[in-house]
Amino acid sequence: MKIGELAKLTACSVQTIRYYEKEGLLRSIKRNEGNFRLYDTRAVKELLFIKHCRSLDISLSEIRQLIDLKNSPETTCNNVNILVDRHNKQVDLRIRELKELKKQLKILRRKCTAGRVVKDCGILLELSQ
Amino acid sequence: MKIGELAKLTACSVQTIRYYEKEGLLRSIKRNEGNFRLYDTRAVKELLFIKHCRSLDISLSEIRQLIDLKNSPETTCNNVNILVDRHNKQVDLRIRELKELKKQLKILRRKCTAGRVVKDCGILLELSQ
């Protein structure tokens, strides 16, 4: 199949597929005479793996590591666990940061009510301190 | 004061200060004969305003809007409230997304235990589906 079909099949844009190839996440595959990329079902699987990882916010560099690991089936998979654990911690941290942020924004928001002018705006006053 | 002193005073890097100036968040100020930037206390206040906004994850473009508003002290400040409200909603949304992500990661993590090899790793199997 050509790139457009792969794109539809995986709900991934054509540019993104080419980008993943350029970044070494998808192998360079064979082309037809007109230089069009030709994919098989293996490519579909590989792209879906990447998409699945991305939906979990795993970075391209981490995905590359996972792909490398997949290619060494007899290696211990501890590194996979470590990677997922580390990622989990990052997500936790970000949630905590955002919650604190929300608290601050709530406090800020209470400083002003509608119908004032800028020079009396409690929010701007607060931000200026 | 020169840029290094301003940087120390505001805990903001020298490069970042120059970047904010280039982006129009800090006014271009006077220079000495050797072309070094010379700041006064007003600049300190303006930079702290920006830093305060950034600590609330307000984007540079939004900060620019807030600065514009500050420069029209008799305007209604409704736009400030709207901006903060919108920002608040974005933070809320991101927290919800991250919580869902965390749930997925938790499920994923349970698929594998230590001491396995890659080809039996439940996490990689799951990600490959």
Add this chain to the structure above:
DNA sequence: ATTGACTCTACAGTAACTGTAGACTTTAAA
């Protein structure tokens, strides 16, 4: 033969910085 849809490469743009190179200025010590 032609048209329209598809694909190709290469490059610019996004956000908010950070890092680097190479030149110039200032400040303090020798």
Add this chain to the structure above:
DNA sequence: TTTAAAGTCTACAGTTACTGTAGAGTCAAT
């Protein structure tokens, strides 16, 4: 007074994960 270190200057590249664009070539159907 010289010199060396520290600070500053501009301009540009790099970061992340794409997205958008230009201009040219290819394919499929009419």
